[in-house]
Amino acid sequence: MSLIEIPVGPQHPALHEPIMLRVRADGEKVVDVQVVNGYNHRGAEKLGERNTWIKDIFLYSRVCGICNTVHAQTYTQGVEFIGGIEVPPRAQYLRTLIMELERIHSHMLICAVMAEVVGFDSLFMLMMRDREPVMMLKELVTGNRVLSDYYTLGGVRRDIDEVKKDKILKVLEKVEERVKYYKKVFLEDFTLSKRLRDVGIIKPSDAVRHSLVGPTLRGSGVKSDVRRDDPYAAYGEIPFNVITYDGCDSLSRMLVRFDETLESIEMVRYILKHLPQGPIAPKTPIRVIPKGEAFSRVEAPRGELFYHIVSLGGDKPYRVKVRTPSFHNIINGVIAYKDANIADVPVILTSVDPCVSCTERVLVIDETSGKSKVLRLKDLSRGLR
């Protein structure tokens, strides 16, 4: 039988990390997947060398819309290491609080998208409805629901009071109940189980060898979490469990996210209960950083986020290298597609929580007849017709 090539998701200028999966299939079976990258987010590394240290906080917050505070955290903590800047305990706790709120809404988002990809649209809508109050909490703490600009060198830019604390706890109570219910749906629903179980198998040894990170790695049973192994912000003081599942399939990766969401809710409660008193930022802004370099790591919702920052002294960085978790999970995660069905490609892609243009159009080309047909990824997920 002739091979058919299906390009999934070409570049999309409105989204970061644009990417295309060139899927070659023999009938229904995927033979090979080649990743074709986009290139528009890379300008951030070059631009960062021209900006000042403080301006770069705002630049790197914008690398990702969903997980923007973790980018700010990775950048600022790297710069703080080089400059020997002390961050007050209250600011460390507030940073941890906002990163955990971000993890909750990010995990809820991808679980909702997964429901949509498998054709369970009502579940998608309900989960997105219940995710919205968490976005509202982010706005309550930082002043903005998506791009927060919450960080500054040596601290954070806004404090919270008792009223805000109560509001957060009240909203999370409702969110927890809903997340528990959605986890039950993912575990017990026949259709979801059929579409996710044993789909996109990644063996533990392959996950490590191919440098996969985050819930994708933990869904293969490898206990690796930057928050526990390489503590930053206030994570060294907050109790939590590292979640792993041994199924190595798409379902395991989603279940890791559900359990992590529940863990994050507990962590937020702990943070609010034990929030230290004191200042949240230095009195004068820090503008000049001495010579040095830092290798900064943070557990973003999608996995290990890495920044390599080089300073030769002065008010600007010499080099900032950004490595997002999706860069590993999407490109090296192609091992999961081998021998899968074409209809499972969107499921496997979604299961690694890709930060790409998921709703982009798909062009199906029949190599023998040369005919092409434009489909949306959603149509592809329901099978080729």
Place this chain on the structure above:
Amino acid sequence: MSKVVDYLRSLSLKELEVKQPRRYVFEVSPDKLRDVIGGVIKVSPQTYVSAISGVDYINEGVIEVNYCLWVIEDKVMVVLKVRVPRDSPKVPTIYDLIPGALNSELEAYDLVGVVFEGNDKLRRGFLTPPEIASQNVFPLRKDFKV
């Protein structure tokens, strides 16, 4: 203490001082790189490539390639620094030892111009647009003007 760090110290490599906890930085020559990384994954197989970061030190005429490896078992990050001349920045590939290094090698080649000898998948245009990839210029080098 970390088994991998002990192993690297036993090779009498030059160790650089770092302020960050759980970071160990060593200088390695290009011809020894494959042996060292092969040794690291033998000592601790649960090691992955976090990133390969190329830095262009134009005034010294050197490109520094930083291999950032996270050792899951030991909970340490080992950084191997390889310094190569800027006019001929060649290092051996490690893609066959750790397949997860492929994307990082492609990126460092396309943006900084580090040639990973033995990697048959190296290509321009992995992250750069055709008008840049078609010329012999590398956007993250210091002499590339935007």
